[in-house]
Amino acid sequence: MSAATAASKAIEITPELVAEHGLSTDEYALILKIMGREPNITELGVFSAMWSEHCSYKSSKVWLKTLPTEGPQVICGPGENAGVVDIGEGLAAIFKIESHNHPSFIEPYQGAATGVGGILRDVFTMGARPVANMNALRFGSPDHPKTRHLVSGVVAGIGGYGNCIGVPTVGGETEFDPAYNGNILVNAMTVGIADADRIFYSAAGGPGNPVVYVGSKTGRDGIHGATMASAEFDQDSEEKRPTVQVGDPFTEKLVMEACLELMATDAIVAIQDMGAAGLTSSGVEMASKGSVGVELDLDLVPMREEGMTPYELMLSESQERMLIVLKPGREAEARAIFEKWELDFAVIGRVTDTGRLVLKFHGETVGDIEVAPLVDNAPEYDRPWEPTPKSPIIHIDDVAAPNDPMEALKQIVGCPNMASRRWIWEQYDHMVMADTNQRPGGDSAVVRIHGTDRALAITTDSTPRYCLADPEEGGKQAVAEAWRNLTAVGATPLAVTNNLNFGNPQKPRIMGQIAGAVSGMGTACRALNFPVVSGNVSLYNETSGEAILPTPVIGGLGLIEDLDRTVTVAIPREGLDLVLIGDTKGWLGASLYLREIAGRAEGAPPPVDLTAEKRNGDFVRGLIQAGRVAACHDLSDGGLGAAVAEMAMASGIGATLTDAPAGLALHGWLFGEDQARYLMAVENGADIIAEATAAGVPAMSVGQTGGDALTVAGTHTISIQELRRSHEEWLPAFMARP
Amino acid sequence: MKTAVIVFPGSNCDRDAAVALEAAFGTAPAMIWHRDNTLPNLDLILLPGGFSYGDYLRSGAIAARSPVLRAVKEQADRGVPVIGICNGFQVLTESGLLPGVLMRNAGLKYVCRDVDLVVESTASPFMRGYKAGQRITVPVAHHDGNYFADDATLDRLEGDGRVAFRYAAHDNPNGSARNIAGILNERGNVLGMMPHPERAIDPKHCGTDGKAMFTGLVEALAA
Amino acid sequence: MKAKVHVTLKNGVLDPQGKAIGHALESLGFNGVGDVRQGKFIELDLDESDPDKARARVGEMCEKLLANTVIENYSIDLEG
Amino acid sequence: MKAKVHVTLKNGVLDPQGKAIGHALESLGFNGVGDVRQGKFIELDLDESDPDKARARVGEMCEKLLANTVIENYSIDLEG
Numbered sequence A: 001m002s003a004a005t006a007a008s009k010a011i012e013i014t015p016e017l018v019a020e021h022g023l024s025t026d027e028y029a030l031i032l033k034i035m036g037r038e039p040n041i042t043e044l045g046v047f048s049a050m051w052s053e054h055c056s057y058k059s060s061k062v063w064l065k066t067l068p069t070e071g072p073q074v075i076c077g078p079g080e081n082a083g084v085v086d087i088g089e090g091l092a093a094i095f096k097i098e099s100h101n102h103p104s105f106i107e108p109y110q111g112a113a114t115g116v117g118g119i120l121r122d123v124f125t126m127g128a129r130p131v132a133n134m135n136a137l138r139f140g141s142p143d144h145p146k147t148r149h150l151v152s153g154v155v156a157g158i159g160g161y162g163n164c165i166g167v168p169t170v171g172g173e174t175e176f177d178p179a180y181n182g183n184i185l186v187n188a189m190t191v192g193i194a195d196a197d198r199i200f201y202s203a204a205g206g207p208g209n210p211v212v213y214v215g216s217k218t219g220r221d222g223i224h225g226a227t228m229a230s231a232e233f234d235q236d237s238e239e240k241r242p243t244v245q246v247g248d249p250f251t252e253k254l255v256m257e258a259c260l261e262l263m264a265t266d267a268i269v270a271i272q273d274m275g276a277a278g279l280t281s282s283g284v285e286m287a288s289k290g291s292v293g294v295e296l297d298l299d300l301v302p303m304r305e306e307g308m309t310p311y312e313l314m315l316s317e318s319q320e321r322m323l324i325v326l327k328p329g330r331e332a333e334a335r336a337i338f339e340k341w342e343l344d345f346a347v348i349g350r351v352t353d354t355g356r357l358v359l360k361f362h363g364e365t366v367g368d369i370e371v372a373p374l375v376d377n378a379p380e381y382d383r384p385w386e387p388t389p390k391s392p393i394i395h396i397d398d399v400a401a402p403n404d405p406m407e408a409l410k411q412i413v414g415c416p417n418m419a420s421r422r423w424i425w426e427q428y429d430h431m432v433m434a435d436t437n438q439r440p441g442g443d444s445a446v447v448r449i450h451g452t453d454r455a456l457a458i459t460t461d462s463t464p465r466y467c468l469a470d471p472e473e474g475g476k477q478a479v480a481e482a483w484r485n486l487t488a489v490g491a492t493p494l495a496v497t498n499n500l501n502f503g504n505p506q507k508p509r510i511m512g513q514i515a516g517a518v519s520g521m522g523t524a525c526r527a528l529n530f531p532v533v534s535g536n537v538s539l540y541n542e543t544s545g546e547a548i549l550p551t552p553v554i555g556g557l558g559l560i561e562d563l564d565r566t567v568t569v570a571i572p573r574e575g576l577d578l579v580l581i582g583d584t585k586g587w588l589g590a591s592l593y594l595r596e597i598a599g600r601a602e603g604a605p606p607p608v609d610l611t612a613e614k615r616n617g618d619f620v621r622g623l624i625q626a627g628r629v630a631a632c633h634d635l636s637d638g639g640l641g642a643a644v645a646e647m648a649m650a651s652g653i654g655a656t657l658t659d660a661p662a663g664l665a666l667h668g669w670l671f672g673e674d675q676a677r678y679l680m681a682v683e684n685g686a687d688i689i690a691e692a693t694a695a696g697v698p699a700m701s702v703g704q705t706g707g708d709a710l711t712v713a714g715t716h717t718i719s720i721q722e723l724r725r726s727h728e729e730w731l732p733a734f735m736a737r738p
Numbered sequence B: 001m002k003t004a005v006i007v008f009p010g011s012n013c014d015r016d017a018a019v020a021l022e023a024a025f026g027t028a029p030a031m032i033w034h035r036d037n038t039l040p041n042l043d044l045i046l047l048p049g050g051f052s053y054g055d056y057l058r059s060g061a062i063a064a065r066s067p068v069l070r071a072v073k074e075q076a077d078r079g080v081p082v083i084g085i086c087n088g089f090q091v092l093t094e095s096g097l098l099p100g101v102l103m104r105n106a107g108l109k110y111v112c113r114d115v116d117l118v119v120e121s122t123a124s125p126f127m128r129g130y131k132a133g134q135r136i137t138v139p140v141a142h143h144d145g146n147y148f149a150d151d152a153t154l155d156r157l158e159g160d161g162r163v164a165f166r167y168a169a170h171d172n173p174n175g176s177a178r179n180i181a182g183i184l185n186e187r188g189n190v191l192g193m194m195p196h197p198e199r200a201i202d203p204k205h206c207g208t209d210g211k212a213m214f215t216g217l218v219e220a221l222a223a
Numbered sequence C, D: 001m002k003a004k005v006h007v008t009l010k011n012g013v014l015d016p017q018g019k020a021i022g023h024a025l026e027s028l029g030f031n032g033v034g035d036v037r038q039g040k041f042i043e044l045d046l047d048e049s050d051p052d053k054a055r056a057r058v059g060e061m062c063e064k065l066l067a068n069t070v071i072e073n074y075s076i077d078l079e080g
């Protein structure tokens, strides 16, 4: 082996050290085979990072491969920093979702903030200007002593980062469940827009080309606690080094502007943000994608702290850094741009034709690894799994009717999982960039494509209680609901990104949830022409053996061709007909009603009929795009009752709703969660119902808009004011509690 | 008519402001980088919202000491209209062009929402498009918008008719003294306000109640 | 040499953060907490070894940037 | 009695504020300023006259509210 530095040589690679790096004995044996010798500590660190679940997707890859990723609209599917879809007129939307679950539990503000920073980088790395942020959040029970602190920190952190960088946070979702007590979920999504012919990729090329480091300096942020605590590394540090990364949105804003400025030239060969595993993953991925080698001189890395070792430099997760391969001779031009933005700029290495990652430090070679096997031979496991046992189907007759249906409705719209999220989104600048056409609170956020009358619709969705009961149907439902939310604003759904949040994949039961959910997602994406273009996997969300609910979060993106032909959930005026699209059977299994009112969390979730979804959704979208719908809301949690209440609360105009059709109990009518349904307010209900019937779409007249109350079946009534009080009160009151 | 938007590192409403100015004036404003220490002769200068220098130390503090601010001050002294919106208002108070300070919101949280404003004074070019007493709805989006000055200063501002906008009673989003949302300098050519009129020029975004500020400015400057 | 600067709000200036901390302490069950004020504490490394010069220099920094003297006071301690 | 609490970032934790202040001082022409770190300074009035009890009490306040002990250290001085 070539010379290693004293520092690296001093550390003996013991089985304990290997284990601390999260590598199994088999994996280590493979490393020995690839290296043909024992790795030094820096090399071990590189393998450990690249073969981590996070970077290698070793437990999920076999399943992810089954997802549909193609379609005429797809410019770039999974595998790059983010997915790219064609949105017409020479533009592309670039988007992705990513989790920062564990760091946000440890330090909610910084964890969430750096999560937003990371996903923003993934998107602008590809040449897009970010135009919207979303966030999908799951917290523990409201009664859990940590919950309030976590909600407050996470929301402040997401706002703190997004507000400062000036990208609007336009929507998301927030749920509470005791299953997240020890593992909250913070999934952040960013959507950006780029010229379709100016997308930047990460494949390095051109041996001899300079490898450039830009952005913040490297510190010891986020280097794995377990290894850092070992005495050899940290002898002179009196306080245990925090592994928490601190975000600097101001610097990120500068990095973003500088990168976009450089991208307007033709100086870039490849560009890659430094995310998880920092310089290691960015360097290795750029080399691997381009089938080239990279040689880095670690002395040239801008450093924030003294005495940093090659190991630390390669594994640091300091934020707001990028790696760029420039065309030859373009250094000065690039440097001038970064200096204008007062950012560090350093040529730290070269592209080579050796196919090897070579690391130099103090004039010696401290790492030398062949890139292809490091990436291609990364472990991949087809882990054993058990299918989730089917839950029983719950019949309406077995579910108690409420004493007072309007009281039940009031309770449902005010329960922790349905209450207004205003307290959250008012802390987010959701209007900066002046293109937010639909603010948080509706089915999808609608963000205008700057300078045009076209827009993107964005949503995130998952119903973990369905996924727990039936991962396959739950996976389908998450996709279907995202597709429906886009449809409900009149958008044509284009593609999805997804964040798979699960427990320990080494448990066959959990692996069964993953297998089921991914399979359901794939089925739904295929049926709805809604390919997956990017995503992220977060496993091991368990504490003391207690796993989170299976939570496959779908981030959906759709296109609106004409902003004059989009609708919101708000009932705009009196005297409109309410038309319900889709079949209502009164499915109460795994429903909110069952849990919140009947106090039972059980039963099979509503089945998803993808043919009906597609047919009903296409019909509704057609009407909206033809300008024939005044307001529309898809039906999901809380069913018809919750939907009509939300439509009324959004504008202050009430409605009367007909009684349940013959043979259906009122609580099934109001609170059943049958899928593939929409409630529309329209000018001429009879015509629309006739057209629907002709098209084979179930449709029925269910009432009229007007007044300042909600009245059902002529007798049950509640004022909008009272509904609103219940809906708006819970979250601020909860957050104000000591 | 020549207008300019000053861009600091961390400004993020600069584009929104430029769109609003271009819509009203028909020509795009000059985008002036913070390091420029000389300015061309201008008819209107706008300091945009955002987080100049990350709003580190104090909101607007570092921007207020940048070279370009000296040049802005010179033009303000010559009577050129200067408007600071949100972070721009913070820069104006930090630089001494306007009295008082903008402290952390009373609720301590960032707040982004529509607020109802009352137009108080129409005695400046900025307010020409409005009627005194008019109520308008314009969004706010800030963490430090809690206007504070000593009582003597507040009395003077009110006595001199230099309160441009107030939050409607019961709609004060940040705890500002006397519900103050925007103030003028003595000469009436410098306006600072926390709400964002440039976000309210388009029915497809946040309504149009901010438009009159820009169209009024066009008229006032042409007069 | 190291300078430690305390920047505190002048008397009579409202302190929303201090007030909120006071409230929060109370609701956490800490009784008997009176006034709470929050200020800033800034540490600077200086390549100046003469204490008088250092003090003058840091004073200037405070006047020009570190404190908003309309509402804030500052004090300077030197070390090392 | 009065408690003065200093809350500072732990070593090695990035301090974006301090960094920005350092930059700003430099561009204002102050040379020779090295590292700048910004922390919080909190003053509390307590109705407690026993220093040991006061210190314990304020320590608890720091752990529970005043400091984010994942990334911050705190120190307590008592007066009066």
Ligand SMILES: Nc1ncnc2c1ncn2[C@@H]1O[C@H](COP(=O)(O)OP(=O)(O)O)[C@@H](O)[C@H]1O
Residues within 6 Å of the ligand: A135, A136, A137, A169, A170, A171, A172, A173, A174, A421, A424, A425, A439, A440, A441, A442, A443, A444, A445, A460, A461, A485, A636, A637
């Ligand atoms: N964390 C959040 N950030 C911003 N907006 C949120 C957040 N959580 C929920 N929202 C908004 O609240 C509204 C209701 O959310 P949700 O009930 O999940 O909608 P849906 O049932 O249509 O998917 C949506 O407009 C959503 O964007």
Ligand SMILES: [Mg+2]
Residues within 6 Å of the ligand: A442, A443, A444, A485, A634, A636
């Ligand atoms: Mg919806």
